[in-house]
Amino acid sequence: TNKASEIEAKEKVSISYVKLPLNVPSIIEKKEQLFEKAFEKEGIEVVFSEITEGSKMTEAMASGSLEFSNALGGTSAILAAANGLDVKIIGIYSRAPEAFTLMAKDSAIKEIKDLKGKKIVGPKGTILHQLLLSALAEAGLSVDDVEFINMSIGDGLVALSSDNADVALVAGPAVTKSIQSGNHVLITGKGLLDATIVIATSGKMIEQYPEIVKTYMDVHNESLAYMKNNPDKTYELVAEETGISVEEVKSMYAWYDFNPEITVHDISELKKTQAFLIENGMLEKEIEIESLIADMTH
Amino acid sequence: MKNYRGVVLPLLLILIWGIGSQYGLFNSFIVPSPLRVLSTGWNLIAKGILLKHLSVSLWRVFAGFAIAFFLAFPLAVMVGLSKKIHAYLVPSLEFIRHIPPIAMIPLLILWFGIGETSKLSVIVLATFFPIFMNTFSGIVNSNVDLEEVGVNFGFTRAEIFLKITLPQAMPSVFTGIQLGLGYSWRALMGAELIAASSGLGYMIIEAETLSRIDIIFVGVMVIGILGYAIDWFFFKIAAYFFRWEGKSNGRDTTPQFIKNI
Amino acid sequence: MKNYRGVVLPLLLILIWGIGSQYGLFNSFIVPSPLRVLSTGWNLIAKGILLKHLSVSLWRVFAGFAIAFFLAFPLAVMVGLSKKIHAYLVPSLEFIRHIPPIAMIPLLILWFGIGETSKLSVIVLATFFPIFMNTFSGIVNSNVDLEEVGVNFGFTRAEIFLKITLPQAMPSVFTGIQLGLGYSWRALMGAELIAASSGLGYMIIEAETLSRIDIIFVGVMVIGILGYAIDWFFFKIAAYFFRWEGKSNGRDTTPQFIKNI
């Protein structure tokens, strides 16, 4: 089958588009139509699919309706790979430890130790969840010392604001919103984990359409360069797309490291993530992280 | 004339909401004030955002509903008229009837990709059964005595169905359509969970991640009012085509299901 | 005897699924093989996980359905019998009828917290309307000629309702109950999106974030089969209480809605 389909030219590539929490490169790529321009030359149509959930992105990849997962959570990538999806990490999208936080409303809750016996809400099996468990571990507490309840970030904030929870796991623009409504940050990911978001595609793509993958990464780099050269224009575009104010964009922008290169540190972060998943019974069999990596940034 | 009655309850609620907000009785993070919601709504309208989302969702609701109807209605007729088809199909349908469409999303993505088709299929799954079951119930509960009149005059099965069974089933069919339309709207959220970049459901989902509860309020209001309005129009049109005349005996012969809208 | 008919279609599908998986026609990430699903299912049973989730969800479905029924049925009766109450209430209900319960989650959390109450309320919102609308439709479409018999013998309004109107409305009410039960199951996903740590909906949601589509399959199967079984039992019981005897004239007087289950 390889031979036959190699001849078959791709007419369309589908790329996931996730603008939140603050995915500046994606926003630039879309607003400036960088992908369209690049792929037009090769006669390929570009389709953006706004899929925000990692699991849905991997499902879409499996079904063949999505070629590139731009901004896929490290956890999702590992889980999908472990469950048999042919997925390859071709670059790092972002690292933003500071964008991931634990927040409380009650000012009596100041540090992690105060969490004992408290009700904590947030999305299970995500970076935020990992952050909570790492933070607890560092403070010498275990999962059983707190009451953790699974819910989305948005619902979690509502629960926090309505005093149905003591602490919420919050990421992205919701952080500033939450601060404005009187909550405070207990801890961020800084020093605990990197919150690695990756760029992924399938092994088949790399094998059969290396040029397309290369073009893709070129565009991504192009967008990073644009951000560097036109900071003000960048803030403006992001603010416009997300409805967040320019000031907030600026302050949040500082949290992000968009360097696409896959470093040794990144790999060890992903390994840490896998260990977390296994430890908490969310993943059964271990995979070799290195086998997932296909660095296309060079 | 008596239409004022319908707005008493909503006005009362809005009043409580307004006063509560004014005196800070509600957490303003979760319950924005009516004025705030109004201004957000106005903003969304002015920027054309609301209209964009609305038109996309409207299209999805109509397309999804139409597909569901044109699947459910004929199927219900077949199942209602033939015990054999009933025996073959209904157990499988009963199985599907209980499954949450949201749980099917991975499969829908597999089958239909992440385009419109899979979104429409979520709406179809939510809309199919009220139409199917109510049509079926209307058909099997129709009066045999009247159907015998058709047999008596040598009607074909199709003629009996069209001229005698269906008119009797209409109240039930209409209830199914009404329920179905409602569920089409409700399924928007589930549908637009799949890779949407516009639509009222998407707007609400996005607002939730951005903690913009005022936008959620706007979305909910728009869906509620629009749904209500479409339902109303639909039944005005239906009433026009199905009006039975003559009222007396203290008995009004306009079908009750039309009279009561 | 003729029950084999119902399993033809499901068996066919399972066969296709098995063969397809065997020959790698489906992407095994999204469509795990039947054996895989079976072994996952067995595992979940053996570890007692499935039973735990199932019992929690079963309770929620029953409680939610029961609350919805005891709200919807009396309300439909009131609205069906009094034009005044109809005029006051129905526009507001029509508004709510179109709103996706998932969009209401922030408000539900505010009002009911993150405990069972808010989960049940999602189920109630999903279940209320089929029961309400079908009961209403059954009541308003009942035969006036027969009601006059009650008036003639000096029945009170309550007596007319109980002895004459309600029996005629039963087929419609049962359709509503059936639809409502179905939607109770379907609403599980939405309900257990709110802060759940157990339940079939939760199990499916968690499985999706963990890319364990085999678990989703198990969950879907369990919901489908359980829903079907409960529906079946419910109607066996109903049929027992509502059996009309006597079959002849080629006409069977058992109510059709019972006959066709």
Place this chain on the structure above:
Amino acid sequence: MAGIQLHNLSKIFKLKEEDVVALNKINLNIKDESFVTIVGKSGCGKTTLLRILSSLESKSEGEIVFTQGNTVITSPKIAIVFQEPRLMPWLTIRDNMKLSLIKIKNRHEVNRRVDHYLELLDLWRFQDAYPNQISGGMAQRVALGRTLCYEPDIILMDEPLGALDIYNRKILQDEIIKIFENCKKTIVFVTHDVDEALYMGQQVVVMNNGNLVNHMRISESHSKDMNSHEMKALKRALTHSIMDSRIIRNDFSA
């Protein structure tokens, strides 16, 4: 046990834009404990009159006064035997008969009455059958029995024996007369059968096109010889009155 006085009673139905005058300023006095039969062409307003008397229909104009002895009463115990059987299809024949006895809490009394009428109406064997398992004439008997069980003071009967054969008809005619005589009821009886009208009624009222056109006093007693010259003459006159009804009179309240 109750009399009925009608003063200028009118009923106008709307049919599209047109008015249908079903009752046209009717004056009639039905005395306490009397048996009145009503005859008239199809569509002349008989059913409408009975429906208004039993409050199932509103009147357009005029007045209805119920009396007991010399006092006016507001709600006599009045019930109608409908022109159609109107049985509840989900109830057995027995339960259909019981339906009118909903107010009676004494189980024995209920069963006594139902048993009595099931026997009388020759429906005993079919008491557990459902309405769609019995013949047209049987359904009519059930409907009759249901109202007789109820034991109203005023019984309005709308062609109650119309679907019965001569054998059953004869038996039930006499039975109704017996009830009338023994229980002191007021009975208004609509029929198309001229012989029946004369045999049953102490008075016969003829209607045409919403009007009362004739009023014949027959005999207070029910032991009539239908073959007597007198009855034959009355029959001819009544037949004539139904067939040709030019003389229009609406006032028989005297």
Place this chain on the structure above:
Amino acid sequence: MAGIQLHNLSKIFKLKEEDVVALNKINLNIKDESFVTIVGKSGCGKTTLLRILSSLESKSEGEIVFTQGNTVITSPKIAIVFQEPRLMPWLTIRDNMKLSLIKIKNRHEVNRRVDHYLELLDLWRFQDAYPNQISGGMAQRVALGRTLCYEPDIILMDEPLGALDIYNRKILQDEIIKIFENCKKTIVFVTHDVDEALYMGQQVVVMNNGNLVNHMRISESHSKDMNSHEMKALKRALTHSIMDSRIIRNDFSA
């Protein structure tokens, strides 16, 4: 235009555990273009017989053969006038009448027939009314008109004039006879009225309890003098035969 032969025709209904014998091995020969009336007590099986003839009911045993001249035909154009009006409540009177003409594509022909019967049945004014706006007798006339419009070869009538006053009844009796004579139909006519049975039928069949108990040949012609001695004797005999039916015969196929 078709004859009917019944051989040992039986119908047994189940009522709970019991058997109800509605028709008991009936043998009857209804000749082409003949007018047969059926009389009998309520519940004796008249409606059941008509329903089986029009294939609305299955038979339990026996055989029905339709003939045309000397050849056997399988499906004659046969239609019944039901004992109940069975009008469609959502259709106007006119549309109810039209219902039987669904197969006729020629609009003019449809209107001609409907207009003719609306006129004849004195329903013209009410053609746009709905069934619940007309009287019981009017509904019965609509039901009659609907079947006459259909112009079947064999017409089965189940007490078609039972709810009509003598005036309308007379007119329609003669009209049915006219149709019989002019259009060469075979008519089976159920009635409870002994005079009507004798006046209408060339033969009268008496049923009792599922059996045929008597078969009277009246006269081929319809110009009968009901006051003649002969007819009076026939009437007495017929009445007797209905009231008391000990002699059981089921074979009138000769």
